[in-house]
Structures are given as C-alpha cells and as structure tokens.
Amino acid sequence: MATISAAMVKDLRESTGAGMMDCKAALTENNGDMQAAQDWLRKKGLSKAAKKSGRVAAEGLIGALTSGTKGVLVEVNSETDFVARNEQFQGLVKMIAQVALHNNADVEAMKAVKIGDATVEAAINDAIATIGENMTLRRAASLEVGKGVVGSYVHNAVVEGAGKIGVIVALESTGKTDELAVLARQLAMHVAAAKPLALDPAGLDPETVKREKDVLADKYRQQGKPENVIEKIVDSGLKTYYKEVCLLDQAFIHDSGKSVAQAVKEAEGKVGGPIKIAGFVNYALGEGIEKQESDFAAEVAAASGKK
DSSP: OOOHHHHHHHHHHHHOOOOHHHHHHHHHHHOOHHHHHHHHHHHTTOOHHHTTTTTTTEEEEEEEEETTTEEEEEEESSSGGGGGGGGGHHHHHHHHHHEEEEEEOOOHHHHEETTTTEEHHHHHHHHHHHHHHOOOEEEEEHHHHOOOOOOOEEEEOOOOEEESSSEEEEEOOOOOHHHHHHHHHHHHHHHHHHHHHHGGGGGSOOHHHHHHHHHHHHHHHHHHHTHHHHHHHHHHHHHHHHHHHGGGEEETTTTEEEEEEHHHHHHHHHHHHHOOEEEEEEEETTTTOOOOOOHHHHHHHHHTTTO
C-alpha cells in the first residue's frame, strides 16, 4: 500500500477540483497512481468541479435558521436561478445553515466541518459535479443573545427557510419568548423591506455620514446660503437621513405612525420586560457580485448546435 502524502492530495485536488477527502480516497483506491486517481474521480463525476469554478455564480439561495437564542444566515450561490429549485441544492443550503448554527459561522471554518464522512467543501463539490453548475459558499453570519430570541424572515422563499432575501434580528429580553418571537419576526420583515444600514446613527460608517454631509452642504452652497445657515440646514438634513437609514429611527412598516424604537418600547408591556435590539443581519442574494450579461436564447441555440 503506497503512502498517500498531503502533497499528493494537494496536486490531485488542483488538477481535478475535487474535494480533499475525495482526492485522498481516489489515491488510496489506486495505490497512489495519480493518473488512475484522476480517472477514478472522472468516472464518479467528481472532477467536473474544476471546469465549473471559473463561472460567475450570482444566483442561488439565502438560508436562514434560528434556534432559541441563536440564528444564522448563509448565502450559497449557483450560476442560474433554475438550480435554486433543485431539491439537492436546497438540501445543501439547509445542511450548510445547520453547520453554521452549530459551529462557527466562518466560511473557511465551515468548509472543513465534517458531515458524516465528508466535509462541507466536499459536499459542495459533489453537488457541482452532479448538478453541473459552479457553486460557492459565499458568506455566513450569526447572532446570539444570552436571554431573549433571534427571529428570522425569508422573502421570496423557494422552500421553507431559503429564498432570495434573508434577515435575522436578535432581541435581548427576559420577557415572554413567544411574544418576543412574534416581534422579532415583524422586525425582520421590516428590515427586509426598509433595508436599514445600521441600528442607530452611531453604527453608521463615518465615511457614509461625511459623504451625506458634504452632499447637503454643497447643495446649499450652490444656492448661495451663508456657512452658518448651511451648518444648521445640514444638521436638520442629517436627522432626516437617519430616519431613512437607521433601524430605530425608521417608520415601522407594520404601523407607520410609530418609529421602530417606539414600537419596540410599546411591545415591552406585552412581553413583560425591557427589550433591546441587539443586532440584525440582512442578506440579499447576489448583492455586490458583478453578474455576467448573457443571451439565454443564443446559449440554448449554441448548445443545440443551431445558429
């Protein structure tokens, strides 16, 4: 029996794109013969991943999962929207969300977590080989509180707990968990709709605030306003801006006559204790990925040999 070194596994992985555990198994099965191991992986359909890895994966699903005081979001991307309706892909997203919930929601750490005999990374590569599209575990996030609940909401859900937009909201409170759960879901729905940038002004990126101030100031300088007047107008304009982008200051979508902060304060009576929004995370599928424009009809024609 040949000794299978880490370098051999690395070389096979680079040449085939298959998962680490699959490469080790291939080399073991073929007594360290690199060519035979490559053929073994090809026969099992596991070497296809390398050919797909250069394609842009901007579709897929956001997975959301909560359990009591902890919740997670994951984004798993595919090349086309069709794959989001594939049961194997949906199962993969749910499995990855489970891994994030019970482990560290760090992408690289998650890839190395073993599920049965294989790692998460191997499971992704297996799905690539089987389904025939590039897939990536792009990002993951978690929220946790000592006392209270973490609630979630998935918009445009393709299957329970997975869709195009996912939100988790963490509430710290010693009050009734059932009432807190209702509020947390309402707040998660609000975040999905209103897209706040931060919980309050202190949480905003200073550069974002500076840019807003500069835009407002330049606008009124061009109108010939004196600097002392501009300063007051800018301060007033920033308050309006905060109402648009800060969660606590936004008008609550379930009752626009109240701010989110007021709605949370009113809910304390029903919950039976003080409530603090400890944090929120909002994922929209493919945001920030530069998508490739394509002519779908031309692709279909090309695939079928037509001009």
